Amino acid sequence: MAAVYVVLVSLLFIWTTTEANLIVYTTFLESAIAKGAVCLDGSAPAFNFHPGTGSGVYNCLIQLQGGGWCDSASDYQDRATNEYGTSKNISKICYFMGVLSNDSQLNPDFYNWNRVKVRYCDGSSYIGDIEEVDPATNLHFRGARIFKAIMDELLYHKGMIYAENAILSGTSAGGMGAILHCDKFRLFFSLTGRVKCISDAGFFINAKTITDEPHIKEYFKRVVALHGSAKNLPLSCTFLSLDPSLCFFPQYAAQHICTPLFIINSAYDSWQINNSLVPESVDPQHVWDTCKKDINKCSPSQIQTLQDFRLTFLDALNELGPRGYFISSCHFHHGIEIEVQSYWSDNNSPTIANKTIAEAVGDWFFGRSGFQGISCPYPRGKFCQ
Helix, strand or coil: CHHHHHHHHHHHHHEEECCCCEEEEEEECHHHHHHCCCCCCCCCCEEEEECCCHHHCCEEEEEECCCCCCCCHHHHHHHCCCCCCCHHHCCCEEEECHHHCCCCCCCCCCCCCEEEEECCCCCCCCCCCCCCCCCCCCCCCCHHHHHHHHHHHHHHHCCHHHCCEEEEEEECHHHHHHHHCHHHHHCCCCCCCEEEEEEECCCCCCCCCCCCCCHHHHHHHHHHHHHCCHHHCCHHHHHHCCCHHHHHCHHHHHHHCCCCEEEEEECCCHHHHHHHHCCHHHCCCCCCHHHHHCHHHCCHHHHHHHHHHHHHHHHHHHCCCCCEEEEECCCCCCCCHHHCHHHHCCCCCCCECCECHHHHHHHHHHCCCCCEEECCCCCCCCCCC
16 A cells, blocks of 8 residues: 555656646656767766556657757866756756647647656757767767667657657757658657658758858758768768758758658748857857847848848748748747747637647648648738737
8 A cells, every 4th residue: 555655656657747837857867978968068968758548548748858959078067067059967857848738728729638847957858979088078979879768768658659640849959850750750659650850940941141151051061970870871862962061051951851740930030040140250249139139129220131032931841841830020930839828829829820829730730721821021920029
């Protein structure tokens, strides 16, 4: 009887709810260390798991956390001391909201699935893999091994290998990871299963700066080289490219992904505007500072530059062919949009064709209807507060 009580208390401890948010405790996968699947500092990777119930027992949704990149080992030394580089500083709990919520009213299509959030501690969008530890910094670049180790744990120890419906999703750098791993993810499951991928704020384009410099292209090239990621990029893309690091860009990699893919993004993605279009290096006088913080304070010429960026973004999206997408005109980096209830499915969610993101994704995944929605250009986009 005492043992049963302990189990019940443990379950209550792991799956606690607040008024609106599900609290899920963090699992640290210590067994992955022996496989070399470690965070930047050599600590164990981590994830949060909430089991499916009822009709959702044989369905799974795996969400890859985002958190950017660094392009030099010295920059990663600072990162290796925070939650994006070491599991030692990862929070012991995670609030599941949005697409991870267990509330059938707020997340009707996925509320009772097995739901997982993979914590981001490698800085490569989960695709880096270098055997040697960096001698100068003692850092490990093993993102691809982390992805594989956690997938093995979920498939063979959490029963997800039997999934009838499976989604790999991700946000920002995690959204890029969801695209780059999409076809590999599909191979984990039965050919008769429904397997699809979702990228939230992860469609980074190869845009030049306002001074016509390839800033983001060179930055991503350094990231790929540092992590040894080229070998894990889509082979059909790297085979055709004179510069394999270009296949780190979702706009090129996604053209070679066979698995169904849904893109959630803003055409005025603030991260890309701040780091690709107008990085600090091309605006030494800080002329763009106010505009980058608030699109409503941009000058007419700056607005025109942003409208041109939007068209470049949409041109890149158009190269993907028959994908699903929800492209808003909100001036922000969606970030954790699909994990934030107010943007996922309630009255504050951006809407296109009278559908929230949750409705658009659900219809697309289950084949109730396709969805390719692009919001009107600024300032006519709705619900961008």
